[in-house]
Amino acid sequence: MSALVFDKVSKRFEGGRLVLDAVSLEVPRGARYAVVGRSGSGKSTLLHIAAGIEVATQGTVGLFGKALHELDDRGRTLLRRDAVGLVFQSFFLLPHLSVAENVGLPAMIAGTMSGRMRDRVRHLLTRVGLADRSADSVQKLSGGEMQRVAICRALLLSPKLILADEPTGNLDDVTGREVMRLLLEACGDEGATLVYVTHSQELAALADARFVLHSGVLEKAP
C-alpha cells in the first residue's frame, strides 16, 4: 500500500483560480519525494490537501489506504494526528511554551502525554542537539534551532508521513543544508515517508524522486 496517492486531484479556490490541475502522484512508503516550483505554483496547497487540511475540488486523495474525501473534518483531523507530521517554513512554534513543551504539543493534543512520551521528547531533542535547551523559551533560539525543534515536534508521535513545506525557506544556505540533512536522517531512522517542497534544486536533489509543479500541473523531473 502506498503512503500517499493523488488521483487527478484539482483544487480551485474561491474566485475560480485553479491551483492544482488534475495532479496525480503516488508516494511509496519510506520514499523521500521533493516537489519544486515557483511561488504561487500550488506547492503548499498540494501539501495541505495531502494532510487533509484542505479538501480537493476534484479527484481523490488516499492516505495509507484511506480516502480523504470520504472522511469528515473530524476524521481527517484524527487521521492527520495519527499519521502525519508537519514541518513549516515559518516553524510555527508557540512563544508561550518552552522548547520541550513545543515538541510535546502533539502528545498534549492527542492526550497521550506520559513519562514515556517525555522520554521521547528528550530523545528527539538530544538527537537534534538541543537537549540542554529544552526548558528555554523558543524565542531565545536561532532560526536553525527553531526548525530543529519543529522537526522534533513533527516526529514525536512517530507519524508514517512527514510533510515539510519549505523547511529551509527561512534559513541561510549552510543552516538550511544542515536542517535538511537532519530531516532526511530522522525520517530514515523513524521509517517515515517524506514529501517536501522546496525552491532549492540542490536540496531537491537529495530526494528519491523530484517533481515540478508549474501552474498547477505536476510533472516528474528528470
Add this chain to the structure above:
Amino acid sequence: MVRYFAKALAAMVAKSPVLYVLTVLGVALGVASVVTIQLINDNAIAAFAASVRAVTGDDELTIVPTLGALDDSAMRVALADAATQTARPIVRVDALAGEERLSIVATDLTQPTRGPLELGAERAGDPLVTPGWIALSHELAARLGVTPGGTFTAVNGSRRVVLTAGALVDFKATLPLAPSSIAVMDIAQAQAVFGLSPGLDEVAIDLLDGADVLAAAARIGEVLGERARVLTPDERAEEAAGLLAAFRLNLTALSLISLAVGVFLIHGALQATLLRRRTELGVLRALGATRRQVVGLVIGEVMLIGCLGTALGLPLGVVAARANIDVVSGTLTNLYLLQTVEELRVPVWVIAVGAAVGLGSALLGATLSLIELRREDARALLVVSTLQESLLVLAPRLLVGAALLGSATAIFGVAARSWAPAGFVIAVTILATVVLATPWLVLRVSRLVRPRGFGFGYSMRSLGQKLAANAFAVASLAIAVSMMFGITAMVGSFRATLESWIGSTVRADIYVSTETRGRLDDDVLRTIAATPGTRASDVLRKGEARMGERTVRLSGVNVSLPGVPSRWPLLHAEGGVLEAVAGGGLLVSEPLARKANLARGERIQLRTLTGEHELTIAGVFYDYTTEQGTMVVDTATFVRLVGPVAPSSVALYLNHGVDIDATVRDLQRRLGDSPVVVRSNQRLRATILDIFDQTFAITVILQAMSFLIAVAGIALTLLIAARERAAELALYRALGATRCQVFRIFVGQGLSLGAFGLVLGAIGGAALVMVLILLINRAYFGWTIRLALPGWALAEQAATILAAAVLAALYPAMRASRTPSQELVRDDL
C-alpha cells in the same frame, strides 16, 4: 483622509461586528451606570424641593424652627417686615389612609392661594366650613377611590379621622416632580381634626416684587434670633442634599467603579484594534501621512465609539433609573424620611455629564494607545508592538507608587482621623494595586502551570501569551469582583452586626407603635397598660435638642426596668452606666459620638424648649437606627428637658410562659380599630431586617452593571483572541486538534480569565471590605461593623462569576473552533 477614515471604519465593523458592538456596549454600560445614579440622586433632591413648592408656590423665604415648633410670634415677625407681601403658617402632618401615605400640608386657606391650589372666590370658604376638607392630587384620589365630596378615613398617630376630598388639585401641572402623596388642609381644621398641639412647622413668606431676598432673610432672622432659621427654597433643597450627602457620595463612588471597569473594557478593545492595525497605520505613515493625521484617524474612531456608546448609554441609564426609582425612593424614605420619588426628571446637566463620561472614558481608554502612536515612528509601527514588555516594565513601578500613595493616605487619614475621604483614596489605591499587579501575576502564574494535556492547564498557560489583552480583561473583572465581594462582605457583616445588635436591643416581647410619625393617645396607652401577663413596660418618647449648631434626637425611656437587662450595648462596658442615666445622665449613640467627638464622662450643653441644660455622658452605645445620631435619657430627665410629650411607642415584657402571639392577638382585639401597630418581638426584628435589605438593594444594581461590563470584557478579549490567534489555532488544527478541542481550550481560557479575576478580585475585595468597614463607614456614618463574611453569598457570587466567564467564552470559542487550518499560511504566530 476623511474618505479613508470612513472606508477603514466600515471595513473594521464589517470584519468584526460583534467585537465593535461589545466595545460600544462597554461605553454604554459605563455611561448608563453613572447616569442612573446621578438621575436618582438628583431626583431625590428635586422631589423634596417640589414637595416644598407644590403648596407654597414660589415663596421666597421659609422660617423653620431650630427646635420643636414655631410659635405665633414667628408669623408676626414675618408680617412685620417691610418686604413681606404675605406670610403663611404651615403645619405638616404625616397620615395614612389604607395603604396610602399622605403628606398633609396644613396652611391658612383663608388667605387667597397662589400656584396650583387656586380655589376661586366662590369656593374659598369650603376648606373652613366643610368638615375634614382636604385637597388631594388626582392620582392620590384615584388610588384612594374617592371623588370630590367623597369621604375617607385617615390615621395619624393613634387617631383615626374622617376627611372629605374637597378639591382635586393638579400639583404636577406646575411642578412635575411634586409627589402625588401631597395633600392640603386648612391649618385650623388640621389642628382640630388631628388634635395637634399648637405651634407651626414653618412660616412661608412671599416677598414684595423687587424686594432683596437675602436682605429680608437677614432682617427676619435677626429678629427671630436663635429659635428659628430663615431659608430660601434653594437653601432648603441644599439642606436635603446635605442630609443625603453620605448616601449620594457612596452611590456615586460605586457608579464610578462601574465606569472604571468600562474604561478598561474600552482600553482592551481599542488596544486590540490598534495592534491589529499597526501595520496599516505604519503603511499610512510610510506613504506620507503625518503623525497628526494617524492620531486624528484613531481619535476619530474612538470618538465615534464614545458617541455611539453615549447614545445607547443615556437612554439605558434613564430606563435603569426609572426601573429602580421605587427601590431608591424606599431607601430614602426609610433612612431619611424624605418624600418618595415618583417620577423621573432628566435634567440637561445629567445628559451633559453622561455625554462627557462616555466621550471621556473612550478617550481615556485610548490614552495609552494614543501615547504609543505619537511616539512610534513609521518603521516601529510596522513591527509587532512592544506594549507587552512596556506594560510589564511599567506596572511594578506604578505598583510601588500606588503602594506609597496608599500608605501615605492611610497614615494621614487613619492616624490623624482628620480627613474623611482618606478611605476612598485608599479604596482607589487598592483597586489600582489590583490592576497594576495583574499583568505580572498573570504572567508569573501562567508560567508556573505545566500543562500535561490540551485542557484547562494548557488554557491557563496560554494566558501569558497575549498578556496585554488578557491582563486588561482580568483586571477589569478583578475590579468588578473586588467591588462585588467588598460590598457583599460589608453588607453581610453589617447585617450580622445588626442582627446581633437587634438581639441586645429589641428585648421586649411586644411592641406597640404608630405607623405614622405620630403619638399614642391616652386611651390606647391605658389599654396597653392593662395587658394581662405583663411584668414590665417601657414607653418611648421622642424629642429634639440643640447641641451647639447641631440638632440631635432625644429619646426618653424607662432606663431601669426591674428584671430587664440593659438594652444599650455599650462601646466600653463599665458598671454603673444605667444608674448614671437614671440619675440624670445620658447615653450617646456611636454615630453622634464620632461626629461630634463626644466621650464618656464629658459634660455637654443641651438647649431644649425648656431652656439650657448641662448633662453628663454616662456612656456611648452602639446604634444603627440613624446616622444622624441620637441621645437616650431616662423618662424623668426627658420630661424635665422636653416636657410631657406623649409616647411614640410602648414595649411590653411578658411574664415567663405567657403566649406572646396570643397576647398580641388579644391586644389587637382590645385596641379595636385604634390605628396602631402591635408587633411581636420576632415580627419587629424581621421588619427591621426587611428595611435593612431594602436599603442596600440599590448596591445590587450597581454590582450587576459592573459585573456585566466585566463579563463583556471577557467575551471581547476572547473574541479578539479568536481573531488574533487564528494562526495558532490553525496550528493546533494542523497538529491534529479537533474543533471540539479548540472550543474547549477557549472555554478554558474564559474560565482561566474568570478564575484569575476571581482570585485577584477576592484579594482586592478583602482589602476593600476592611476599608469600607473600618474607614468609610466610620467616617461617613459613624457605625462600628464587625467583620462577618457571608460565606454562602460569596460562594454563590464566585460560582456565578465562573459560570458567567464560561458563558462569555462560548461564542468566542465557537468562532475559534471554526478557524480553518488554512489560516496557518499567516506568518504571525
